[in-house]
Amino acid sequence: MAPAGWSATPARSTYDVVIVGGAMLGSSTAWFLSDNPDFDGSVLVVERDPSYAQSATAHTNSCIRQQFSSALNVRISQFAADFIHNFRDRLGGDPRVPDLSIQSYGYMYLADTERFADVLRANLAVQRAAGAATRLLTPDEIAAAYPFYALDDIVLGSINTVDEGYWDGGTVFDWWRRQARERGVEYVANEVVAMTRNAAGTKVESVTLKSGETIACGNVVNASGPRGARTAAMAGIEIPVEPRKRFTWIFTAVTPLDRDLPLTIDPSGVHMRQDGPTTYLAGGHADLDPPVDPEDFAMDHALWQDHIWPTIATRIPQFEAIRVITEWAGHYDYNTLDHNAIVGPHTRVSNFLFLNGFSGHGLQQSPAMGRATAEWLTYGGYRNLDMTPLQFERIEQGRAFAETAII
Known part of the structure; x- marks a missing residue:
């Protein structure tokens, strides 16, 4: 029915x-x-x-970024950002439609090898040529702006705080x-x-x-x-194209960070970001990443305990003491x-x-x-x-x- x-x-x-x-x-x-x-x-x-x-x-996870490796993908996201900022006007000025914005705390890519750093440098050239506000940060510059990161293994970061972050x-x-x-x-x-x-x-x-x-x-x-x-x-x-499972956790920290957490892409592939005033989001997938049945939304609880939590706690020591509020599994339509x-x-x-x-x-x-x-x-x-x-x-x-x- x-x-x-x-x-x-x-x-x-x-x-x-x-x-x-x-x-x-x-x-x-x-x-x-x-x-x-x-x-x-x-x-x-x-x-x-x-x-x-x-x-x-x-x-x-409702995020938006311009840090892509192709100019077309950068411009696709730039149109999305413009659409969000002008949402009510785009929808004909309908007074029922709310004004929207982007919480632009940015994406922070962290490179732990010179090879990965070279990828960030090459991507920066593409992004800047397309009009993105991406900039590269040394470990000292990252530490000055975001002192909660552990950066002993990091050689370079890439961030854009203009129209990158969360949107509704x-x-x-x-x-x-x-x-x-x-x-x-x-x-x-x-x-x-x-x-x-x-x-x-x-x-x-x-x-x-x-x-x-x-x-x-x-x-x-x-x-x-x-x-x-x-x-x-x-x-x-x-x-x-095949369904690939992706996992998300929302958590609080016993000692919250003193500023917004950018959507941080750890070199391991685990990502984390600010989710609310006192909550955070982390996501990732297992090393073994096979296609799954479209009806399979079972959580992998060992993944959190054995990989996701240790990774985010290593990168941000304040995340050693946290409490998971909710979790879910979703699917990417993954183009192999x-x-x-x-x-x-x-x-x-x-x-x-x-x-x-x-x-x-x-x-x-x-x-x-x-x-x-x-x-x-x-x-x-x-x-x-x-x-x-x-x-x-x-x-x-x-x-x-x-x-x-x-x-």
Whole structure:
């Protein structure tokens, strides 16, 4: 049974656009379509779990950064930052919409080898050329600004405190979905279980819902997160995307830090940041990082005790005495080829569009990705940021567009 406010049955038998997945990226696309005066088509969003309880959107740490290794990813996040800062205006000045901001305590990458330091230096050049405010810090400069770190093994740090930190992704998601529905985008509580292509295999003609309906479609958008490979397979398409488990803990410290903790990426890969006035967040994954079932959200309690806590306590000695408040496991839609998103149309099934493989960047990239997908659906090309380097052609050719700055 569909929850209150939702129907399980589409009102029509054909739509110009069917979006598979109604979480952050699906709703971003739906909203940008509804906001574009040049788009006058019908849109159906099919969401298998309208509670979103197991979605990547619900499990996100809701962070944003510009410290990437590719200029395109920097610019994608810069658009997101602009969108957040001007959220109410972007949503038409709707007085119901709150003003939003970014808690810009920054990302702090710590390098413990000259090789890693060289990566930070190379990334800095890319980021600064794109307009980011990234700067490098020596260990002495890090200690002066953040005296709580233990830095005996650190040779260099990289930080940007302009539009890097935490933002309220949940509010953006709620308003995208709400406005899209108010403007006529239809959301149904159902699941796409099959797709039918034309005889030539060049187009998806219809999708079949779990409840049995067959819905004709002009275009299909795969916004199904960690289930993206399963959705693509319905159209006869393979993509190198798989669910990878990521763990998060929220904790308090007996002796709190005397200033905000940047989102710190330890050389081990463990990350931690300020979460509230007196709470902190830590996250990571096991060394063995296999694909998991999309329904597997079991915690790995030994990971905290044996790896995460010892790592953060070594880096910040004040974190030796802490108390865990809550914890959860979520999933990345992990692109095993190059850790970058796959967007835009398939090379052969021309009306099948991807929004997959974000490898942990999906929430912060959702404004630019929704806009770009809506542009493609409306104009057959991109009008703002050129997302061509992220399209499926590189997957087909095995040609990585690598992003080295992943967490």
